[in-house]
Each structure stands twice: as structure tokens, then as C-alpha cells.
Amino acid sequence: MDESRAQRVVDALRDRGVPAHLARPGVAQYGIRVALRDGREALWDTDGTAGLEAQVLRNGVLVGFVPHVEGSENFDEEQVVDTIARTDYDQPIARQRATAPPSAPPLPREGGFFRRFRDGFR
Structure with missing residues (x-):
């Protein structure tokens, strides 16, 4: 996943109240990190795979x-967001719920001034 797509997915998840963050596991690698309630992530x-x-x-x-x-x-970005939001992590092998849980209050976007600077003050 490229950085800009990962950032858009993170923003959409945070708009749904999911505590998502941009993950940078390596050089030029990007993904999504979701903080779970019990200290897991x-x-x-x-x-870097397609799926x-x-x-x-x-x-x-x-x-x-x-x-x-x-x-x-x-998947387009909305389908990726829906899939991540519908995932039930309670079992060691997670499964997809039939529907997403109700949205929580939106979380603020990360990055602040520096993100606005990098993105051209949009």
C-alpha cells in the first residue's frame, strides 16, 4: 500500500472512531495500525502483498x-475501511462481522501543522 492511500484509509477509519494510525514498518513500506482495547494492535x-x-x-x-x-x-478504499472496521479480533484467528459496529465519535486526524505543511495547507 502506498503512503497516500494508507493515510486516506487511516483518516476514514478515524472518522468512524477507529483508533487507526499510519504504520511505517520499513523503508518505503506503509500500512495501517489499529490500536485494540486490551493493549494489542x-x-x-x-x-507489500496485493491482498x-x-x-x-x-x-x-x-x-x-x-x-x-x-x-x-x-478493493477500493471504502471496502478496505469497511473490512478493517468489521473485523472482530476476539479470537486468535480474527473473523469478519456481518456488519460493522456502530461508529464511535470521530477521532482527530494526526499530523497537525506538519501534515498541513506537507499536504500543501489543504
Whole structure:
């Protein structure tokens, strides 16, 4: 996933109240990090493959995962946002809920002044 697409997905998730952040696991690699309630975090699409999948970590140790989502190679950004929002992380092998949970209050976008500077003050 390229940086600008990952940032747009993070922004859309934060608009839904999902505590998402831009993940930078390596040089020129970008993905989405979702902070979970119990101290775990889900790292989505950080491996550079075409499909959508995630690792669930606690203190850097793998404690679960989200298997490859069928057809996700062709998802648009809204479908990616919906898939991440619908994921239930309660089991070691996460599953997709039939519907997304109700949206929480929106979270502020990250980056502040420097993001506005980088994005051209839009």
C-alpha cells in the first residue's frame, strides 16, 4: 500500500472512531495500525502483498492474525475501511462481522501543522 492511500484509509477509519494510525514498518513500506482495547494492535497490509491481511501483536509478539481477505486485491478504499472496521479480533484467528459496529465519535486526524505543511495547507 502506498503512503497516500494508507493515510486516506487511516483518516476514514478515524472518522468512524477507529483508533487507526499510519504504520511505517520499513523503508518505503506503509500500512495501517489499529490500536485494540486490551493493549494489542493489528498491523494491516504492511508486507507489500496485493491482498489484505493483518497480524495481531501484543508487546511485539504475535498473538493472532487476520487471514487473507478473499478478493481484497481489487478493493477500493471504502471496502478496505469497511473490512478493517468489521473485523472482530476476539479470537486468535480474527473473523469478519456481518456488519460493522456502530461508529464511535470521530477521532482527530494526526499530523497537525506538519501534515498541513506537507499536504500543501489543504
